[in-house]
Amino acid sequence: MESLSNKKKVLEAKPLTLAEKAYLPAIVRGMGITLKHFFKKDVTIRYPEQKREFSENFRGMHSLKRDEQGRERCTACGLCALSCPAEAITMTAAERQPGEENLYREEKYAAVYEINMLRCIFCGLCEEACPKEAIYLDGDIVPSEFIRKDFIYGKDKLVEAPLNQ
């Protein structure tokens, strides 16, 4: 049958020439190639000391944001937990008491907010779901731990540092 694409190439096995049979020219050429690599700069990034730059849309560790006045934005609506496909997020809501207006932006806030970093798949759906722009995955890589328990991050690790203190 005729080829439609005209890309077909018929190859035939030619008998090896003497130079090919003798191995040596090919070996010498190969060793030339490896020698070229010997003097090339290595491409390794020495990780703990040097870090590769993250891309713009890299999703790392979560942080709970504060607003311009340093108040926590989260109102414990639970949409992030609901949107989370890995069910990594849990929280307990609490009511803001009088005198705490400088701490929490709305009347309701998250007393406990926990993310299990072993469950999290860093999909970013929580930050898309959040109506208050309170959670962003803009942090670093989650560091390694020895115990599973230590991977459950509470508010102490998640909430952004207070504005100017």
Added chain:
Amino acid sequence: MELADILIKFGLIVVIFLISLVVAMYSTYAERKVAAFFQDRVGPNRAGPWGILQPLADGGKMFMKEEIIPNRASGLLFIVGPSLAIMTACIGSAVIPWGQPLHIGSKVVDLQVTDINVGVLYIFGVVSLGVYGIMIGGWASNNKYSLLGAIRAASQNISYEISMGLAIIALLMVNGTLSLKEIAEQQHGWHWNVIYQPLGFLIFIVCAFAETNRSPFDLPECETELIGGYHTEYSSMKLGFYLFAEYINMFVSSAVMATLYFGGYNYPGMDWVTAHVGPVIGPLIGTVVLFAKIFLFIFFFMWVRWTIPRFRYDQLMNLGWRTLIPLAIANIVLTGIIMTFFGK
């Protein structure tokens, strides 16, 4: 022999033994570094500055590992195997002339442990003894992969020893002696044997790769087919001995190649240098030159390892029996013709 001579010889033996161990130790480090550089990587760099303590860490790890002797293994032979491998690797360096005799005062110190007049044959004997370590270890493991690796090692060594010996015969025709010391002396200055025996050297170096079980002829420990080859069942320092023996073998065969074909401690202009720096420093410079050649050969071993893929077993046998042996015989005939008509 006086007591002083005996002490000097003893010291020389200890020094050479230590040097070959240290060189083998740092060959493991160099191998990993060289491999890394060939692959645009960094290599070990965590233990000490530039990772130079890596061999110590590796050695320490080897000692700490659990010692496992399989239930069905043959107990005594299982231990004899690696011991034999490392022993034969260490005794090979006894006949290598490390430099010209030193003249300290009225004393003449030979930088060679023993100058037996059949030095080349001794090397061959030791090399062929070396395969027993692998064979015994592989057989005693009572493991089919180990056994296959051992059989491969045995047949490979026997096949390549033949062409190695034939390559040496041509060399002996040129040099007319079996003593490594005299062979080294005859290559004074730049009269290196490789100039007279390029084909013989090529055959010899290919065989050296096969004898030391180095890539591309590392079929006895071919991971893709035989798990670990003859040392599949070995752990702890017994495995360490096998791996270490390979590096000592590499060092010794580099030394042999440097001595037989690349002039040993000789270098162009050595007489002039010796006349200017005196009869002690001069020969020592020659020793340094010899070690430079040895390290170049070791580097070459590694360079080849990280370039050429492993041969298939039938290709290995074809190369040994159908190519190298006829080539080596042709080399003998050619050498004979040239020597008859043109003299040396």
